[in-house]
Amino acid sequence: MIPPNGEDLKVKRYVVYDLTVRLGSKFAADSGPAVIKRRYTDFRELYIKLRRDHHVLMSRVDFPNKVLMGNFSAILIAERGASFEAFLNYIVNNETLKQSPEFLHFLQNNELTKACQLMDERNDSCVPILENNNKLW
Numbered sequence: 001m002i003p004p005n006g007e008d009l010k011v012k013r014y015v016v017y018d019l020t021v022r023l024g025s026k027f028a029a030d031s032g033p034a035v036i037k038r039r040y041t042d043f044r045e046l047y048i049k050l051r052r053d054h055h056v057l058m059s060r061v062d063f064p065n066k067v068l069m070g071n072f073s074a075i076l077i078a079e080r081g082a083s084f085e086a087f088l089n090y091i092v093n094n095e096t097l098k099q100s101p102e103f104l105h106f107l108q109n110n111e112l113t114k115a116c117q118l119m120d121e122r123n124d125s126c127v128p129i130l131e132n133n134n135k136l137w
Contacts, residue, residue, distance in 0.1 A: 015040065015071065015077055017037065017038050017040075017043075017081060036110070038106070040080065043087065046105075049105075050097060050102050053100070057094060058097075063087065064083045091103055115129040115133065
C-alpha cells in the first residue's frame with residue numbers, strides 16, 4: 001500500500017500490484033524479465049478500453065468491481081491479484097489483444113512518462129526505467 005505507515009495520512013492510499021513481465025517462447029525463457037507496478041485503476045482502464053475496442057473478444061471476461069470500503073484487506077488484495085493474473089493471461093494468449101495499442105499503453109506508459117520527466121530534469125535515474133521498459137518490447 002502506498003503510502004507506507006508513518007507517512008502523511010492526508011495522502012491518498014492505494015494498493016500497488018507488482019507485475020513481472022516475461023517475454024519468451026515455448027523454447028526459451030526470459031532471462032531478464034521487466035518488473036512494473038500497476039494500480040487497480042490501471043487494470044480497470046485497460047479493461048474498459050479493451051471492451052470498447054474489442055467487444056466480442058472481451059464479452060466473457062469478468063473484472064473485479066470497485067470497492068469503497070475494505071479495499072486494503074489481504075483477502076480482497078489476493079482475490080484481485082488472482083483476477084488480474086487471469087485477465088493478463090487471457091490477453092497474452094490472444095494475439096489481437098496482446099498486440100493492441102491499449103495493452104502496450106498499459107505496459108509502458110507510466111514508466112515512459114516518468115522517464116521523460118526525469119530526462120527533462122537531466123536526471124540519470126531515467127536510465128534504469130528505460131532499460132526496464134525496453135524489456136517489454
